[in-house]
Amino acid sequence: MSRQDLNAGNIVEFIADIFERRGAESYLGEPVTMSEHMLQGAWLAEQDGAPEELVAAALLHDIGHYTSEFGTYSPDDVEDKHHDEAGGEVLAPFFPPVIVECVRLHVSAKRYLCATDPTYFGKLSQASVHTLSLQGGPMRPDEVAEFRRNPFHEEAVRVRIWDEGGKIADMKTRTFRDYVPLLERVVARFAADKAA
Numbered sequence: 001m002s003r004q005d006l007n008a009g010n011i012v013e014f015i016a017d018i019f020e021r022r023g024a025e026s027y028l029g030e031p032v033t034m035s036e037h038m039l040q041g042a043w044l045a046e047q048d049g050a051p052e053e054l055v056a057a058a059l060l061h062d063i064g065h066y067t068s069e070f071g072t073y074s075p076d077d078v079e080d081k082h083h084d085e086a087g088g089e090v091l092a093p094f095f096p097p098v099i100v101e102c103v104r105l106h107v108s109a110k111r112y113l114c115a116t117d118p119t120y121f122g123k124l125s126q127a128s129v130h131t132l133s134l135q136g137g138p139m140r141p142d143e144v145a146e147f148r149r150n151p152f153h154e155e156a157v158r159v160r161i162w163d164e165g166g167k168i169a170d171m172k173t174r175t176f177r178d179y180v181p182l183l184e185r186v187v188a189r190f191a192a193d194k195a196a
Helices: 011-022 034-047 052-060 063-070 083-091 097-116 126-134 141-148 153-165 176-195
Strands: none
Touching (some): 034 052, 034 176, 052 153, 083 097
């Protein structure tokens, strides 16, 4: 299915198929697979009593690692995009801005927390410490100010905390299929809001 064929009626099933086919891929040196990591994030969000939109954001935050599944972005693209930006881009037509921004900002939220919370760096996994250096390290004060101007920055920080927590081998969670009704509700509400 090409990206042009995706719509509010089939996007959730399309993502479910990606999870089922590719979710067992390794996750950047972590002790969990890619799908285990994202499912753990969603489970942690649920345990915190998060609203459906933030559970969905935690579940989908790393969808950008699979963006090859969505086809090319534009004829002008000459290289792969960062997974945070790429994930936000593929979700934007179907999911509300809070979810899109949480996905788009989850790497920035790590940099933000490392700059503003003296305890956060110590909570990072070894792989996350390594990627932090590739992602620009802790934010500078001007970057912190810019991050705080995003209306969804607090939600993105919550998703980031669940993201970092979702790296536990053999943790019991729900399956992706368990979240399909939740995702379908979120997509349907957003489609109805756009149509109104």
